[in-house]
Amino acid sequence: MTTATMTPSTILEPTLELQKLLQQFMEDTATADLILSVLQTMIRLSDSQSAFLLPNNRGADCSGAKSNQLYWQYHAGYEGVKKQIEPHLTKISHVFQPELCRTEPLFANTSCAVLTAFKSTLLWHSLGRVAVIPLQSSMGLHKGVLILAGRDTPYYASMIEHIEPFISFCMNLLLLDQKGLLGNSHTSINNSQSIPISEPKLEQFKPFFDHSVLPHVITDVDGTIQQCNAATEQLLGYPENKLVGQHIARFIPKIKLSLHHLEQEKSLQELKAYTRQGIALSIRANTQPLIEDESLQFNITLQDLRRNDESKAHQQAREKRIQKQIRSTLRIARMATQEQAPFAQLVQQICELTAETLQVLRVGIWLAEENSPIFRNLCQIDLNQSAYSECLPLILTSKNPFVRQIEQVQVLALGNLSESKNSSHFLSSDYYQRNKVQTLMSAGIIKEGQLIGFLVIEESNPVLWQEDQFNFAREVANYLHILVLSNQRQRIQSALALQEEQFRLLFFDSPMPMLAFDQESFQFISVNDAATKEFGYSKEEIAKKGIYDLVPPSCVLDIHNIVSANAQKQHDYHVLETKMQKHSGEIIDVEIHSHAITLSNREAILMVALDITQKKRIEQSLRQKQKMEAIGQLVGGIAHDFNNITNIIRGHTELLELKLVNQDKAQKHIQAIFKATTRTTSLTHKLMQFSRQQQISSEPLQVNDVISDLVEFMSKSLTNNIQILLELDHSTPTVLIDRGDFEDVLINLAINARDAMERQGTLTIKTSQHTLSEDHVLMTRDRQAGRYVCVRVQDTGTGIPQEIREQIFDPFFTTKDKGKGTGLGLSMVYGFAKRSGGFLDLESIEGKGSSFQIWLPVLEQDKTTEKIETQDEAHLIPELKVPEGTQALVVDDEEDIRSALSEMVSSFGFVVTEASSADQAIQVIQSGQHNFSLMLSDIIMPGSMNGVALAHWAKEQRSNLRIILASGYSENISVIDARKVSCHLLKKPFGRQDLLKVLSSWDWPKNKE
Secondary structure, three states: OOOOOOOHHHHHHHHHHHHHHHHHHHOOOOHHHHHHHHHHHHHHHHOOOEEEEEEOOOOOOOOOOOOOEEEEEEOOOOHHHHHHHHHHHHHHHHHHHHHHHOOOOEEEOOHHHHHHHHOOOHHHHHHOOEEEEEEEOOOOOEEEEEEEEOOOOOOOHHHHHHOHHHHHHHHHHHHOOOOOHHHOOOEOOOOEEEEEOOOOOHHHHHHHHHHOOOOEEEEEOOOEEEEEOHHHHHHHOOOHHHHOOOEHHHOOOOOOOOOOOOOOOOOEEEEEEEOOOOOEEEEEEEEEEEEEOOEEEEEEEEEEHHHHOOOHHHHHHHHHHHHHHHHHHHHHHHHHHOOOOOHHHHHHHHHHHHHHHHOOOEEEEEEEOOOOOEEEEEEEEEOOEEEEOOOOOEEOOOOOHHHHHHHHHOEEEEOOOOOOOOOOOOOOHHHHHHHOOOEEEEEEEEEOOEEEEEEEEEEOOOOOOOHHHHHHHHHHHHHHHHHHHHHHHHHHHHHHHHHHHHHHHHHHOOOOOEEEEEOOOOEEEEEOHHHHHHHOOOHHHHHOOEHHHHOOHHHHHHHHHHHHHHHHOOOOEEEEEEEEEOOOOOEEEEEEEEEEEEEOOEEEEEEEEEEOHHHHHHHHHHHHHHHHHHHHHHHHHHHHHHHHHHHHHHHHHHHHHHHOOOOHHHHHHHHHHHHHHHHHHHHHHHHHHHOOOOOOOOEEEOHHHHHHHHHHHHHHHOOOOEEEEEEOOOOOOOEEEOHHHHHHHHHHHHHHHHHHOOOOEEEEEEEEEEEEOOOOOOOOOOOOOEEEEEEEEEOOOOOOOHHHOOOOOOOOOOOOOOOOOOOOHHHHHHHHHHHOOOEEEEEEEOOOEEEEEEEEEEOOHHHHOOOOOOOOOOOOOOOOOOOOOOEEEEEOOOHHHHHHHHHHHHHOOOEEEEEOOHHHHHHHHHOOOOOEEEEEEEOOOOOOOOHHHHHHHHHHHOOOOEEEEEEOOOOOOOHHHHHHOOOEEEEOOOOHHHHHHHHHOOOOOOOOO
8 A cells, every 4th residue: 555645754854944044044154154055955955966056246237347156066975066067167157147137947958958048068068957046136136046957857847836935045145145245256165166257258248148138239449339139129119130230329329438437337327318219218328348359349238217217215115115024034934934833823923924014904814725625714914903714715726717827926916806897806896895905915825836825915005016015925925835834744743643543553452463564575564462462472473473474384375365466456455264373383264354555664465364263163063054954854845755655655555454364475565565664664754853853752851861771772782892981960950852862862873983983992971051141152043042951972083074074964974884874873963953952063183083962952940840741652452442423534635645544544433534634624524514523634734724723723613522633744833732732643654553552542432412
């Protein structure tokens, strides 16, 4: 995760540098030394290799005999630059001299641009790229020029904005140089050097002559014009070809050319010059003799005196105003860079000082919200009232005319505002009228070429702003820019501190194990306490580890995929399940959430490693349970149909046996059919047990009693080399189970344990009682919290391999040889636990053995009070005597079963009526044509009612009605509800003898007619 953000150091550096320079200024450091320090600072901030400052000591016309002095600095890390520049300093200074009259910055970023701008091939070979920045005072005086050179990338305007405070500082130094310190002939400090510039010859003067903003004329000794520049053409209104060859007196009649006026002050002549239109202009002429090819010539510099019509009092007032502005600028600079007062207070003080300096009615500052076109009034200073802020914000997009203009010129003036109807003004007409604003000046606060705020100076009277006032407003805006950046830096630092605190809370104090490692070395950069605790390392130990030290060899590719994915798409979030290794060597399942970040200036990957070992175990258990439920439903349906088919075969076989009782050959075949139905009945019973169908013969039992009664039989079933240990908790409460099924479960588990131990080992049967809460690890979906009895059957065998643990409870799955097992043993155990309202849990370690835990819910006290009957034990069946005419109703949806049962009941002496559903049976009873003493009904039937509901209804109609309910598939049927209506329950498939046992147990009184 990498983001391009401005760090506090980049914001802080210019501010600190300016503070140092201001401190040196306050300590009365020499002006020359300060200039050299500023040059060195600008070299660093602009990424340049060298910097030059050429002051102008010759006046506004940039000409004269007085020599100028060049100051220069080079980057300390580029010693070759000094060797490259030093031999050519004099020539370089002559090339720069014509730039003293420049009014706009120049950027020459190619060899062609440098050659075109300076007419010199030397400059490109010595300096490379060049930026020329004019230093022009508030009064329009050209105080010097600043040159930056040797930048690796092109110079551009926003770079000038970055060093604008230092350019202003240089200008203030030049303005305050009252002692003429900059006129010294030579100065050398550290890695810097300054050289005097001698008066150039004519060929050296030529570039300056061509580019000068003042009119220049060169005549021969007689006064005939030889050359003139563009400024002369503009002043007199003649093209150059009309001036060259004419006598100078034609245009300036009283001009005198004399070799006797060699001093500067005696060579000035105030005369009248006549333009092409015949207009007389007041001018001042400065004549200087030149020697060219041993011939005498005159250089005449002309100055339009129309620009100097101000009175001396006016000039003194302006100079006084400028001095006041300079002092205020220095105070504002100290406020913006050195004072530690709150941001709002500093802004208010700057507004107050600006209003006092310019003597205006109102000064305000507007700042934009971050990344928003909404500007809010931070402070408003009004001389007539206390400081306040405008409530309504401004919405100024980049397309607003005011924004476009002020971004280009930085300072903008508007007049006649109370009468103006121009909608392009950034403030509303209501604002102008309410505050009586007639004139305003606005200076932009610009960052990276975009407007982020502006200073507004307002007056209630028409004002013609002067250039020095524009310059002062511009410098105030520059220092406000520094103050705003400093405030942003402080906010960034506060935000960073908050982020650090949040990171500490989210990372180090997180309860989830979090690890960050380097993308290249894979070594850990940082880990939190939860990770060290999870993986068992100390912080010192894990600091020396890498991510691959915590991963088993089989999962190395997973970590490699994480690194590759995050390296290609750094802002993507990845989730992966794999395995990791603890310090103890334990392998755990983990879910890794990873994300690419930048940490400690290194490309890293942050991982959240969640231990899901227990979760995987529970999920595996749930999957197994869901699978078993699905199989159970399938098996239950098949068993139900199989039961019905078996019941049909058995019923009709018994009827056939009665009819062929004296035919021995037929009886042999009938007995074979009986034997087959017995086998299918046993198989169906096991399938029904697996499919968790309700037991219709469940009863309250003590599991310890059943185990104690069965242990002798189990010992005989096992070999003498297998020892059975009993660890029984004799305080275990009662559970509701089918005794026969429970005995089958224990025998099946014992036989499986015998085979797993290869007929030698220890079989431990242990009982205990537990209370499982909702958050217990065993409480997965649809398991109920409460009291349980746990029956643990544990062996010392080979254990169950991991790869087949999910299959061992499947019906017909077996690891035994063909013919040695049906594969229904463990399926029956699983079905018994579920059918009894509990669950089955397995613990197995390969090579050490397995432990099957049957968890059975404790029977509540109110339920134990119910007496649940069991089928009669085998005894001699008395003869069944049914009074003649006793009526019976047989209800079953299977026609073959219904016909067989009807014939059986008829053979016992009953008069039988048949019904194919509960609805039809009700219709038969309600018809009033029958007086039934017996109803034999299937439980599961199609229609709106099942057999139990039919029994309830029938008992309400006739309380002495005897009812037998039969079913092989009693899912969702309440056995207790059936017994409440005194129903006898028969499990399908049942035979004639089973039915006779039930019927013979009742007394059959004679029906009353």
